[in-house]
Amino acid sequence: MPGKSSTSLSQAPPTDAFPAWPASWYLFCESRRLREGPFSQRILGRQLVAFRTASGRVAVMDGHCAHLGADLGCGTVVGETIQCPFHHWRYGCDGVCAAIPNCAYVPSFARLETYPVEERHGYVFFFNGSEPLFPLPFFLHEDAQDFVAGKEFRYVADCTWYMNSAHAFDRQHFAAVHDRELLAPPTIDCPAPFARRNSYPAKVVGHTAFDHVLRVAAGRTVKTTLTIWGGTFAVITADFDRVRSGFLMAMEPLEDGRTLCHGIVCTRRGLFAPLQLWVRRLFTHGYLKDEARRLRSTRYNPQRLGRNDQDMIEFFHWVATLPQKGDHENIDRSSDAPVRGSGAGVVASAASSR
Numbered sequence: 001m002p003g004k005s006s007t008s009l010s011q012a013p014p015t016d017a018f019p020a021w022p023a024s025w026y027l028f029c030e031s032r033r034l035r036e037g038p039f040s041q042r043i044l045g046r047q048l049v050a051f052r053t054a055s056g057r058v059a060v061m062d063g064h065c066a067h068l069g070a071d072l073g074c075g076t077v078v079g080e081t082i083q084c085p086f087h088h089w090r091y092g093c094d095g096v097c098a099a100i101p102n103c104a105y106v107p108s109f110a111r112l113e114t115y116p117v118e119e120r121h122g123y124v125f126f127f128n129g130s131e132p133l134f135p136l137p138f139f140l141h142e143d144a145q146d147f148v149a150g151k152e153f154r155y156v157a158d159c160t161w162y163m164n165s166a167h168a169f170d171r172q173h174f175a176a177v178h179d180r181e182l183l184a185p186p187t188i189d190c191p192a193p194f195a196r197r198n199s200y201p202a203k204v205v206g207h208t209a210f211d212h213v214l215r216v217a218a219g220r221t222v223k224t225t226l227t228i229w230g231g232t233f234a235v236i237t238a239d240f241d242r243v244r245s246g247f248l249m250a251m252e253p254l255e256d257g258r259t260l261c262h263g264i265v266c267t268r269r270g271l272f273a274p275l276q277l278w279v280r281r282l283f284t285h286g287y288l289k290d291e292a293r294r295l296r297s298t299r300y301n302p303q304r305l306g307r308n309d310q311d312m313i314e315f316f317h318w319v320a321t322l323p324q325k326g327d328h329e330n331i332d333r334s335s336d337a338p339v340r341g342s343g344a345g346v347v348a349s350a351a352s353s354r
Contacts, residue, residue, distance in 0.1 A: 012302035024230025040073025121149035150277035168226035
């Protein structure tokens with residue numbers, strides 16, 4: 001089952017074991033993009049549109065009109081519906097065509113696929129499936145309302161989504177790329193269904209300017225916790241000697257095999273929150289951009305993974321068993337452990353620096 005720890009597995013799964021677009025949460029856009037009307041874009045291999053109704057409800061659905069395929073992002077919001085720019089067919093938030101001008105009959109094909117939506121901290125997220133398998137993740141045991149979020153940053157990782165996520169379970173990666181000296185073996189578990197977590201204490205041993213500032217401002221040791229939800233959503237925390245930081249990473253698989261990474265740093269509400277967000281965003285973005293540069297052209301090769309890659313191999317087996325879009329009806333929820341935390345209550349907060 002997805003929520004249980006893997007046993008030791010020596011051989012990594014084949015490449016075709018991983019879905020192209022996992023059933024997980026994805027960042028669609030900033031909420032402000034919907035102030036002037038619908039917004040459409042190509043994401044997860046298809047055109048989707050988001051819009052806010054007159055009552056304030058946000059919907060995400062297929063972006064092409066069921067009639068002749070016009071882009072609904074060029075349409076308008078009419079009350080609780082989105083109106084196609086071509087022939088003015090109107091669709092409700094349930095994806096069903098609500099009205100056609102000068103036509104009393106609405107054909108059965110006039111319906112669009114819709115997606116679950118959550119709006120948080122000024123961002124619109126959607127779940128790739130008919131219903132969410134897990135709440136939109138946040139820091140474990142924390143209420144999202146007690147936090148504010150910084151401006152999104154993004155970068156492209158030159159590898160697949162599952163290779164990018166697997167870095168959270170790559171011991172060699174911590175030392176070679178992050179300049180961390182492990183002080184104890186990582187602890188790996190599954191804190192909730194569809195989540196896999198890695199926690200480890202380490203010493204900051206790098207020699208970059210970021211590392212020098214980090215040791216002075218935050219401390220020389222850190223406990224990092226990385227939790228991967230649904231394969232593509234990461235919640236990361238870093239508990240340094242004097243500072244605790246955290247961020248969210250929504251990973252978007254691209255059609256060319258790369259991964260677009262959307263990062264959002266968070267901090268508790270307070271007088272100094274804007275400054276804290278600015279500093280944490282600066283460190284986190286710079287740190288991750290450097291990582292992406294070092295990991296350019298990384299490719300998954302199950303035949304080349306060996307004994308030192310065991311944590312990654314077990315992660316690959318875990319993520320390959322996660323349900324795909326459309327698998328919801330086959331999921332046995334009777335053994336699902338409750339997800340603790342407020343609202344989306346989930347895992348981790350993040351290392352905003354090395």
